[in-house]
Amino acid sequence: MIQYASIFLFVLGLYGLFINKNVIKLIVSLNVMEIGLFIFIISIGYVGDNAIAPIISNTQDLGLIYVDPLPQALVLTAIVIGVGTTALALAIAKSIYNTYQTFDLDEMEESA
Numbered sequence: 063m064i065q066y067a068s069i070f071l072f073v074l075g076l077y078g079l080f081i082n083k084n085v086i087k088l089i090v091s092l093n094v095m096e097i098g099l100f101i102f103i104i105s106i107g108y109v110g111d112n113a114i115a116p117i118i119s120n121t122q123d124l125g126l127i128y129v130d131p132l133p134q135a136l137v138l139t140a141i142v143i144g145v146g147t148t149a150l151a152l153a154i155a156k157s158i159y160n161t162y163q164t165f166d167l168d169e170m171e172e173s174a
Contacts, residue, residue, distance in 0.1 A: 068099070071097055072098030076095060083168055085159075089148060099140075100140060109129050110127065
């Protein structure tokens with residue numbers, strides 16, 4: 063069920079990218095797409111309620127079901143990259159605003 067919600071978030075962000083003409087709204091739409099993708103990756107790594115952390119302490123634990131930590135590690139890395147990308151996009155948006163005095167793409171095209 064959570065996978066459908068993550069796909070909905072991704073499609074909602076993609077829809078926002080195609081519809082919006084405001085630079086800030088485009089950046090927010092990209093972030094919504096990223097969140098949908100992160101939730102989808104984490105939901106793929108979900109095993110079940112009876113799984114435990116992947117820490118083997120003795121030989122008796124070898125028959126248990128373990129949670130795969132790789133999707134969580136990849137999403138943590140992707141979150142850091144996403145924050146950096148968002149910061150860069152906002153800095154570029156500020157520069158665009160200082161140049162054109164607007165965030166609207168149509169108004170920028172008319173004044174260029």
